[in-house]
Amino acid sequence: MDSTMLPEVTAVGVIIKAVLILAVIAAIAGFGTYIERKILAFMQRRLGPQHVGPYGLLQLAADGIKLFTKEDIIPQHANKIIFAVAPVITAATAFIALAAVPVFPGFTIPLVDVYVPSIASDINVGILFVLGMMAAGLYGPLLAGMAQANKWGILGSARTAIQFLSYEVVTGLSILAPIMMVGSLSFVDFNDYQADGTWLVVYQPVAFVLFLIAGFAETNRTPFDLLEHEAEVISGYVTEYSGMRWGLFFIGEYANMITIGVIASVVFLGGYNDFWIFPGWLMIIGKIAFSFFFMLWVRAAWPHVRPDQLMWLCWKVLMPLAVINVVITGLVMMII
Amino acid sequence: MYEVIAFYVFAVSTTILFTITAMSKNVLYAMSSLAAGMVMISGLFFLLGADFLGVVQLIVYVGAVMALYAFAMMFFDATKDIKERHQNAPLVFLLGGLMAVLFVVMFSAPIIGDNIQALYPYAVDEFGNSIKNAEYVGMILFTKYLIPFEVAAVMLLVAMIAGIILAGKKMDYSLTECEVSDEELKVEELDIAEKLKKEEA
Numbered sequence: 069m070d071s072t073m074l075p076e077v078t079a080v081g082v083i084i085k086a087v088l089i090l091a092v093i094a095a096i097a098g099f100g101t102y103i104e105r106k107i108l109a110f111m112q113r114r115l116g117p118q119h120v121g122p123y124g125l126l127q128l129a130a131d132g133i134k135l136f137t138k139e140d141i142i143p144q145h146a147n148k149i150i151f152a153v154a155p156v157i158t159a160a161t162a163f164i165a166l167a168a169v170p171v172f173p174g175f176t177i178p179l180v181d182v183y184v185p186s187i188a189s190d191i192n193v194g195i196l197f198v199l200g201m202m203a204a205g206l207y208g209p210l211l212a213g214m215a216q217a218n219k220w221g222i223l224g225s226a227r228t229a230i231q232f233l234s235y236e237v238v239t240g241l242s243i244l245a246p247i248m249m250v251g252s253l254s255f256v257d258f259n260d261y262q263a264d265g266t267w268l269v270v271y272q273p274v275a276f277v278l279f280l281i282a283g284f285a286e287t288n289r290t291p292f293d294l295l296e297h298e299a300e301v302i303s304g305y306v307t308e309y310s311g312m313r314w315g316l317f318f319i320g321e322y323a324n325m326i327t328i329g330v331i332a333s334v335v336f337l338g339g340y341n342d343f344w345i346f347p348g349w350l351m352i353i354g355k356i357a358f359s360f361f362f363m364l365w366v367r368a369a370w371p372h373v374r375p376d377q378l379m380w381l382c383w384k385v386l387m388p389l390a391v392i393n394v395v396i397t398g399l400v401m402m403i404i
Numbered sequence: 405m406y407e408v409i410a411f412y413v414f415a416v417s418t419t420i421l422f423t424i425t426a427m428s429k430n431v432l433y434a435m436s437s438l439a440a441g442m443v444m445i446s447g448l449f450f451l452l453g454a455d456f457l458g459v460v461q462l463i464v465y466v467g468a469v470m471a472l473y474a475f476a477m478m479f480f481d482a483t484k485d486i487k488e489r490h491q492n493a494p495l496v497f498l499l500g501g502l503m504a505v506l507f508v509v510m511f512s513a514p515i516i517g518d519n520i521q522a523l524y525p526y527a528v529d530e531f532g533n534s535i536k537n538a539e540y541v542g543m544i545l546f547t548k549y550l551i552p553f554e555v556a557a558v559m560l561l562v563a564m565i566a567g568i569i570l571a572g573k574k575m576d577y578s579l580t581e582c583e584v585s586d587e588e589l590k591v592e593e594l595d596i597a598e599k600l601k602k603e604e605a
Contacts, residue, residue, distance in 0.1 A: 145483060146483065147430070147432050147433075147483045149433075150432050150433070150436055153436070191450075191455050192455060192538065193455045193456050193459045193538055196456070196459040196460075196463065197455075197459050197462070199463065200459050200462035200463040200466070200467060201462070203462070203463055203466065203467025203468070204443065204462060204466045204467060206467070206471060207436070207439060207466075207471075210471070210474050211432070211436055214432055214474070214477065214478075214483075215432060215483065217483045222478060225474075225478070226475070226478045229471050229472075229474055229475045229478075230475075232471070233467075233468065233471055233472075233475075236463075236467060236468075253538055
């Protein structure tokens, strides 16, 4: 980043940014449950939550009270320390990943003259850091399933290991082609590359679709939510969890959905550049909101897949496609 | 100042976590502390300014290698303690200690001899443009270490082909649509039922 162009990034600015991310994302993650239930209900011709507050808006508060006051159960033969640590890993890795993601464009707070950067920590390998942190997030479900001395839990964590390991390959390979075009691993460079208004999805449609599919698998969303597939493994890795420990898994899942949304927006959909008359911050919020809505839409539209279909899709369809996409991108870049 | 504090935090926690890995009798503790220690080591890489290596440490060791260990652990009850058999404790202690000393000598000898030099110690090239960490790694890999890099690539290719051959014996038909495998399962079920009957008798 050119330090001459932008105001200096101070520690206060970074802290404000971190608090901003935590507050906004945690609030969205809570509110997301309400939106998810409402949207799913409308798509399935139901009404959804409507009894608590106007239009059921206070359902969120009711759910929170329920989660906090529920009895906290640790099974008798479970490994207590690991059982308690596992939900924290999910939530923590989801939020750490957000530290290297640009959520809004940088701005200066007017009166106190503090510059708040667009990324809390602009390390120059941002994309890899986010992917690595999401990869580390697999320890939440994995340890949860193994610590609870429950066969459904073990099945859930076995599925976690297979699904996350396999789809990380697709995520990495699909995002490799845009990285080759931009020639940088920093999200800011991706954003600046698309500053002329041509989104990268125009050049890389295949990579975009592959990334979205793999993103569904990595965030454990519906066509691929085999980790806690009710009909087969009760609740998978969350079978024995209750109350706020379960709530932490939930918050982590929603934060991961938002992270995938941010990566898709910044890498493929033009980032936080101004578009026509819309300012950049509105554009990025709109894109993240749309990708969030897209995940709910898919959940309402498609059924689960079987585990063997999941592996078939990953290794026989998506991974070869991603490799071919990388090779073709390289050839085209070499010729042009 | 912050870097010194951060270094001691990462160093002490790495040591403690790896000690738990070596000392614990519970597999679950050993595996989770090993994974957490790997995360702490990537923190040390970040402190040294080697962002790329730090991230690779995260992706490869935490995301892939440790997850494979965990996958192997699915086959037994991870919540129970393991009874370890030490047949010759002094010998194990001696060999382990010797290996530790050997590693320390191997890694510290070049430092003592001042033979380690950073090839690209500055974040700015001769024209004044800033170079990014991943670019350093790329430059060194494709100039000084080109042959080891290519050899490693060929080795990985060989390993991948071997893995596919070992695992892919029945990959060309779907197990769920295959009637032969259903019949095999039925035969196995019958066998198990017969065995149970014999045991009851």
